[in-house]
Every structure is written in structure tokens, then in C-alpha cells.
Amino acid sequence: MNVWKIVGGVFGGALILAIGLLIGHFGISKTSEAPSWVKDLSKDVDEAFIQEFMKEVSSDNIREHLRKLSMSPHMATTKGDEDLVKMILNQWKDPKFGLDDAKEERYDVYLSFPKADQPNNVRVVTSGGEQKFKSRLTEESLTADQSDPDVVKPYAAYAPSGVPKGKLVYANQGKMSDFETLNKTIDLRGTIAIVRYGGAGRSAKAINAAKFGVIGLIVYTDPKDINDGYASKSQTYPNSWYMPPSGVERGSYVEDFGDLLTPYYPAKNFSYRINENDIKGRPPIPTQPIGFEDAEELICQLNGPEADNSWQGGLSCKYNIGPGFRPDGKFNDSSDVQVNVYNYAEVKSSANVMGIIRGSVEPDRYIMYGNHRDSWVHGAIDPSSGTAVMLEITRVLGTKVKAGKWRPRRTIIFGSWGAEEFGLIGSTEFSEDYYSKLRDRTAVYINVDISVFANATLRAQGTPPVQNVIFTAAKQVKTPVSASLSVYDNWIRYFNRTSTIYNGLIPQLGTLGAGSDYAPFLHYLGISCMDLAYTYDRSKTSARIYPAYHTAFDTFDYTDKHIDPGFTSHQAVARTAGNVLLRLADSLILPLGPRDYLETLENYYKTAETQFSAQLTNRGISLVPLKNAIARYQKFSDELDKTISELKDAKETPLRVRMINDQLMLLERAFINHFAFPDKLYYSHVIWASRSSSIVTFPGIADAYAMAISTGLQKDWDQVHHHITVAATAVDNAASTLETAASV
Numbered sequence: 001m002n003v004w005k006i007v008g009g010v011f012g013g014a015l016i017l018a019i020g021l022l023i024g025h026f027g028i029s030k031t032s033e034a035p036s037w038v039k040d041l042s043k044d045v046d047e048a049f050i051q052e053f054m055k056e057v058s059s060d061n062i063r064e065h066l067r068k069l070s071m072s073p074h075m076a077t078t079k080g081d082e083d084l085v086k087m088i089l090n091q092w093k094d095p096k097f098g099l100d101d102a103k104e105e106r107y108d109v110y111l112s113f114p115k116a117d118q119p120n121n122v123r124v125v126t127s128g129g130e131q132k133f134k135s136r137l138t139e140e141s142l143t144a145d146q147s148d149p150d151v152v153k154p155y156a157a158y159a160p161s162g163v164p165k166g167k168l169v170y171a172n173q174g175k176m177s178d179f180e181t182l183n184k185t186i187d188l189r190g191t192i193a194i195v196r197y198g199g200a201g202r203s204a205k206a207i208n209a210a211k212f213g214v215i216g217l218i219v220y221t222d223p224k225d226i227n228d229g230y231a232s233k234s235q236t237y238p239n240s241w242y243m244p245p246s247g248v249e250r251g252s253y254v255e256d257f258g259d260l261l262t263p264y265y266p267a268k269n270f271s272y273r274i275n276e277n278d279i280k281g282r283p284p285i286p287t288q289p290i291g292f293e294d295a296e297e298l299i300c301q302l303n304g305p306e307a308d309n310s311w312q313g314g315l316s317c318k319y320n321i322g323p324g325f326r327p328d329g330k331f332n333d334s335s336d337v338q339v340n341v342y343n344y345a346e347v348k349s350s351a352n353v354m355g356i357i358r359g360s361v362e363p364d365r366y367i368m369y370g371n372h373r374d375s376w377v378h379g380a381i382d383p384s385s386g387t388a389v390m391l392e393i394t395r396v397l398g399t400k401v402k403a404g405k406w407r408p409r410r411t412i413i414f415g416s417w418g419a420e421e422f423g424l425i426g427s428t429e430f431s432e433d434y435y436s437k438l439r440d441r442t443a444v445y446i447n448v449d450i451s452v453f454a455n456a457t458l459r460a461q462g463t464p465p466v467q468n469v470i471f472t473a474a475k476q477v478k479t480p481v482s483a484s485l486s487v488y489d490n491w492i493r494y495f496n497r498t499s500t501i502y503n504g505l506i507p508q509l510g511t512l513g514a515g516s517d518y519a520p521f522l523h524y525l526g527i528s529c530m531d532l533a534y535t536y537d538r539s540k541t542s543a544r545i546y547p548a549y550h551t552a553f554d555t556f557d558y559t560d561k562h563i564d565p566g567f568t569s570h571q572a573v574a575r576t577a578g579n580v581l582l583r584l585a586d587s588l589i590l591p592l593g594p595r596d597y598l599e600t601l602e603n604y605y606k607t608a609e610t611q612f613s614a615q616l617t618n619r620g621i622s623l624v625p626l627k628n629a630i631a632r633y634q635k636f637s638d639e640l641d642k643t644i645s646e647l648k649d650a651k652e653t654p655l656r657v658r659m660i661n662d663q664l665m666l667l668e669r670a671f672i673n674h675f676a677f678p679d680k681l682y683y684s685h686v687i688w689a690s691r692s693s694s695i696v697t698f699p700g701i702a703d704a705y706a707m708a709i710s711t712g713l714q715k716d717w718d719q720v721h722h723h724i725t726v727a728a729t730a731v732d733n734a735a736s737t738l739e740t741a742a743s744v
């Protein structure tokens, strides 16, 4: 039996009926109201619906989502991670409160793990081979969570295996300047260095060390940097939010992001893979993180001169730099330190879970919202605090969609990314897999990773066009502490700046680096991005990050008792992020502010002029083309701004609305130049690419200038000229994107 014939028969009859209805409808439409799609086309954001959404966001639900998400350790690709893939899919496919559709998408990605049966450790051994000290293999069990057999033992992902042995030195934060200082008085060749977290990236510490002949690296978290100095058991978790003495920060020790074997291409089973030995930015030497309890055993026994004041930390002794141990201490002065690392690499299948709510009017325009799912251990704060918020937003919106009460104008795509902790892998592979479609159709990407670091204030990072929509949303959300204080008014107390565009004080929007899954969307695809969270009162703590970060103590209990009791900060973030999402998805004109880029461009220009113009003039290199491009940007962003403000009151044709929206969507794309930074993987955004120079201006110009000054070579001054052209062309292109479309 051919089912399709029967279906065809039914459809055929329905089609004739439909045509009849349409003829009837248009027959009378001249004298009555226009067809319903005309109304839909001009429908703007519904403020009452936003209020309804915010009211329904429940702190109890977020707490319950978080409890489930953080029940078991869920490192990328483990059983715990796969269980959450199913849990999120189930929620997003639920007939009552699910989304229109949800699916998992998998990539075969290159990961690094410690051997379960041969734990990494650090030892002190005498010249006779006697073991005097061995570091803990696991963190202390302070609640039931730490004794879960699936807790991964502390390790430095992507550090090579090996068992190097040598005299110990203390190298502060492992910056280049730290090793240069040490190298003046100590021959570092063949030594083992111990460094504290902070100051330099994880992999940079190991790469810097190896340059000086160091053969093994130990990394620890100093209580001065993470615990405001508190180090005793009674002062730390479970008695407070501070890191217990046995806590160890795990992490990825690689510089680049994305799957390491398939740069620029999705890691599918058929994809070409580079040779493992060609991976760059990995530690060249065995590296192992330890807790400060163990670090104290080593550092407080060091011989040699006292370290500089700025190198001293919070352990209970004066830090000496070594090399080797004191003759009058616990260890024999001929003792060595041995770093035993047994990491191995494996290609494993990692899932992204994608959920979708189809847009009614512009289904081919996307607003994306994402967070990673994988953690190092239980990951209650990182990343489950963000995922709990995302699940609550999708629950409320899914319920409205299923009840037929709401459908966004544009399509909303939710992403639960896999393997972020290893280097933003799931989101990067997705960006590569759907490169063209995302580049052509995505207006904004919203990232909410850790949603609550602490419960003092909102912290927002993003590119300038998104700041105003965050302001609008934050003004409508109440702070957890007071119903008369908005998130906006609270935020401006903590982070603010004076703006010429806004004629006064506004909250300070932070800039985006590459710390979470927004990185491929911003740097590679050129999509306007933001990252939202609640964060610290810096007058109360100087903790480098929340103290349980990447340890076995980042648990539900930790969050529930010490980070956000009552989950009201989570709720405030969910309301703010959801409010932003709805404005972006439903507004007739995308609420993006192209004029807001002008302050960044002008500040960059002023800095370049003050810092570089004397040397540039000597060499006949001019900044004027860049100045002209910025002036042109100002002209057309002002004009577009005026057009949009006049448009609000008029009845516009849908095509004109679409045209303006495309200009707004494509503005960020105009700053992308895939040929500008050939040495920097993925970084293509001329304004936000990574920068080595400390001078805050166009990154290409700043780095080229620093190089030219240090070498004095003509070819390097030519590169400065080249990067001024790159920047001027990008700004000029952005201006042209904003210019009236009929102009050439």
C-alpha cells in the first residue's frame, strides 16, 4: 500500500479548500482588515510577555535543575556527561514544556586524561632513592561528593607524560619575566619549578619554563591569591567558600581552542587530522597541579635566597627561590623533586545538544544562546550554574510555545556544548561545521557559562553593539536584595564609566577574550556576542576566581550554602539573560547599537596616536587613513541611528525593516579579516583579536609596533604600515555596511 497516495488525496482536498478560503479572504480583504501575516510582519517586542516571562522564572526550579546537573561528576565524554546529554534532550523534547525540536550532534575530539590506575603525583626523593614526601593523589573527602569514584584525579590536561627529577626552584607565577629573573642567579637547566596560578596562562607557564631548561613543572593555588589569605581547615570549605588545603585546580594546558587535530574543520570521523606532534601551544614538559597543603611542604623547605616581596604568598613561611632544599629542614639538601605524570590522549565522541524554537516571521535569522555542559568534577558552578539558568529559560519559553501562547519573530537556537573545559571544543566544531549558515544568518550569540561567581552584582562582557539591550533588560530586573533596586542601578555602582555617546555615567561593559564558548562565534565568525554573570564585591574579596573553581569542592552543597543560598542571584541572571534574549528575538528592529562602537574606535585611535605617532612620522607611516575611516564610521552610524529612530513611528515596508536588520546583523562581520593574523588560529576580528602588547589599541597595530621597536628592522616597520591598512579597511568596511544600502 502506498501511504503517500492516501496522504496526497487528503492534502489535495485540503489544498482546494484552502485556495477557496484564500480567494474568499482576499475577496473581502479590500473592505475589511488585512490578512493576519501583515500584522505579524510588523509586530514588535511584547513588553507584557517579557514581564510574564520574568515572573515565571523560578529560583526553586533553578535550584532543582542545578541539583540534578551536579549530582555526579560529568567530565567531557564520561558516563556522567552522557547522562546529562539524555537529561537535556528529554527536557527539550518534552511535549508540555519542550522546544520545537532538539537533537545531539557529535564530533570525534582529541582529549587528554590521567591514568586511573597510575595516579600522577609529586615526590621528594633522596640521592639514595628514599622517598621523603609524596603529594596527595586525590582531594580530601570533606563531604560525600569527593569520594565519588568518578572524581577525576587532579591533572594538567594535554601535559606530556614523563617522570623528570631535579632540584626544586620557586618561580612565582611562571611568567617569562619570572624565569628571566631567576635565570640571573640560578642555572635553571635540569630543575623542577613550582609556580602559583595567576599572572600567566596555564600552558604559558610550562612553555616559559621549558625555554630556560626546566624539565618538570608543579602548579599550585596560593591561599593569598584564592582565599584572601585564609588557609586553615576551619576557615575553608565546608566552613566557608574558601578552597580547602587539599583543593586542586584542574584545567586544560593548551593555548589554542577547538579540536587540536582538526583546526578550521569539524572533527568528523572522516576529517583530515594533523599529526599529534604538530600540535602547538602544549606544555613541552611534564606538568602537575597540586593543593597548597602539599605546596607548603615543598616551598617552605626551599634553600637559597629569599624571594622578592612581590613573590611571597600566603603559606606559613618565607618563600626562598632554591635551588634545592635547606640542609636544616625536613628533607636532605641533596634531595630531588620528581614529577610523575602519566597522562594519555584519546579521540572520543563528544556531543553538543542543540534545541530550537522556530521563528514565525524570520525563521532564517538566528539568536543563539549557549553554555557548555562538561565540567572537571561535579561542576556545580562551572558550568552547571549557567546550564541551570538555560534550562529554566527554556522551560518557561517551551511551555509558552507548546501552549500556543507565543512564538518568537526570529529563530532561537540553544546549545549545550561539549568538551569546553578541554578548549572550547564543542562550540568551535559547531562553528566550523555550520560556518556559512551561521555567518549569514546569526544576529547575536548570548553566552551564560558560570552564571553566579558571587552574589554582589551583574557583570556583562560583550561587543559594543549589545550593551544597550543589556541596559534595557537590567533596568527591568530587580536585585535579589531589594525590590526597589534594579540590577542596572546596582551594577552601575560596581562597574561604571563616563560615556560620550550616552552623555554620562553608564555601567562598564567588559571586553571578551577567549575564556568561554563565545570565542569561536566572535573571533572566527564575527557575530556580536555577550557573556552574562553575577559576580563579586571586590571590596570584600580579592579571590582570583571563586575558590572551588575546577576542584572536587565545586558542588551543589557549596553553591547552596556559600555562593547563592536561595538561588536569587541565579534568578536575576536568568531574568536578565531571558529579557535580553526576548528583545533580540522579538523586536521589529534588532536592538543593536552600531554607534556604540564609536567610543572603542576613537579610544583605540587616540591611544595609537599618542603612543605611536612620533615613531611613525619618522618613518613616513601615516595614521590618517585610519582616522578618516573612523570619521566615515561616525557619519554612517549617526545616519543609521537617525533612520531607525524615525522608523519607529512610521509604517515601514517589511523589506526595508529586513534591510536595516541585515545592516545591524552584519556590522560585526565587517570587522572580520581571515588574512589579518596568519599566526593566530581563529582570531580574525580586527578589533578584538588577542594582543601581546599591553597598549590597548587595534591589536594588529599594537603587536606589530612592539615588534618593530624591538628589532628596528624595516620589514617589521612595513608590518606596522600593513596593520594600519588592515584596521582602516575593516573600519571603512564597517562604515559601508551601515551606509544606505543603495550607495556604492
Ligand SMILES: [Zn+2]
Pocket (backbone or CB within 6 Å): 372, 382, 383, 420, 449, 450, 516
Ligand atoms: Zn565554564
